[in-house]
Amino acid sequence: MTQHITTTTPEHRRHTSLLFDQARIARTGSSSEEWRREREQLLLLLAEREAEIRALRGMVSEARDAEQRRVVRELHDGVAQQITAACLHLQTLARLYRPRSPETRAALERAIELARCAADEVRRVIAGAPPAALDQCRLAEAIRSEAMALQRDGWQVTVQVADVGLLPNDINLALFRMAQEALQNIRQHAGRCRVQVTLDRKGSQVRLEIVDDGCGFDPQKIAAERFGLAGIRERAALLGGTVNIQSCPGCGTRIVILVNL
Numbered sequence: 001m002t003q004h005i006t007t008t009t010p011e012h013r014r015h016t017s018l019l020f021d022q023a024r025i026a027r028t029g030s031s032s033e034e035w036r037r038e039r040e041q042l043l044l045l046l047a048e049r050e051a052e053i054r055a056l057r058g059m060v061s062e063a064r065d066a067e068q069r070r071v072v073r074e075l076h077d078g079v080a081q082q083i084t085a086a087c088l089h090l091q092t093l094a095r096l097y098r099p100r101s102p103e104t105r106a107a108l109e110r111a112i113e114l115a116r117c118a119a120d121e122v123r124r125v126i127a128g129a130p131p132a133a134l135d136q137c138r139l140a141e142a143i144r145s146e147a148m149a150l151q152r153d154g155w156q157v158t159v160q161v162a163d164v165g166l167l168p169n170d171i172n173l174a175l176f177r178m179a180q181e182a183l184q185n186i187r188q189h190a191g192r193c194r195v196q197v198t199l200d201r202k203g204s205q206v207r208l209e210i211v212d213d214g215c216g217f218d219p220q221k222i223a224a225e226r227f228g229l230a231g232i233r234e235r236a237a238l239l240g241g242t243v244n245i246q247s248c249p250g251c252g253t254r255i256v257i258l259v260n261l
Helices: 010-096 102-127 132-136 139-152 169-190 229-238
Strands: 156-161 194-202 205-212 242-247 253-260
Touching: 010 102, 010 169, 132 169, 139 156, 139 169, 139 194, 169 194, 169 205, 169 229, 169 253, 229 242, 229 253
Parallel strands: 156 194
Antiparallel strands: 194 205, 205 253, 242 253
16 A cells, blocks of 8 residues: 655745735735725715705705794784784874873883783794795895894994805705804894904805904803804704804904805
């Protein structure tokens, strides 16, 4: 019986080792390629889901805005007109009828005051609705109008708003609300000061900047909710944008909002 014995020379061992290394590299390369394809598929799926979320968010925003506009029309054409008429009638009654009793005079004055408060409340609700300018996506005009309202009330306002083109409805409304909130904060907290409002667009990025040289504040010590900053941050976050707020006591406030389209 013949027994074959295979001997391994150093050269044979080197050749065998090279074959194993090549096989291992081939397997590793194949795994890397599969991983790359899976990663690309996952990224594509993620992009599709993000697009779906943006579309749904836009649909919800449009439906909410349409309902708000409907309610505003009803308030303006119905309730507001009736309250205004009631207030005018009460004022006419107060001029024609002079109650002798202090209690009667106080009751009449109270009725007039309540009618005025109701009229103011309706106007406040109407003012909180999406502005008509946004129906045609004129964001620049809507922000300019808010800034000019602040100027009419005594602030020194400089407005540099560019036509940023047609934006999605949810981005339009969010940018307008953030500008509105920032200007309202100036009205309530900054004192009489100079204000600059800037809106521009570079490529796919929209920038909204509102600067004032008012009293300022310490962001670490004053609750964000007091200034409505939490709402601004939340709106920007929902759009995937960023908010940079710089302020300190006596040095004014600078708010820069960046949103990628």
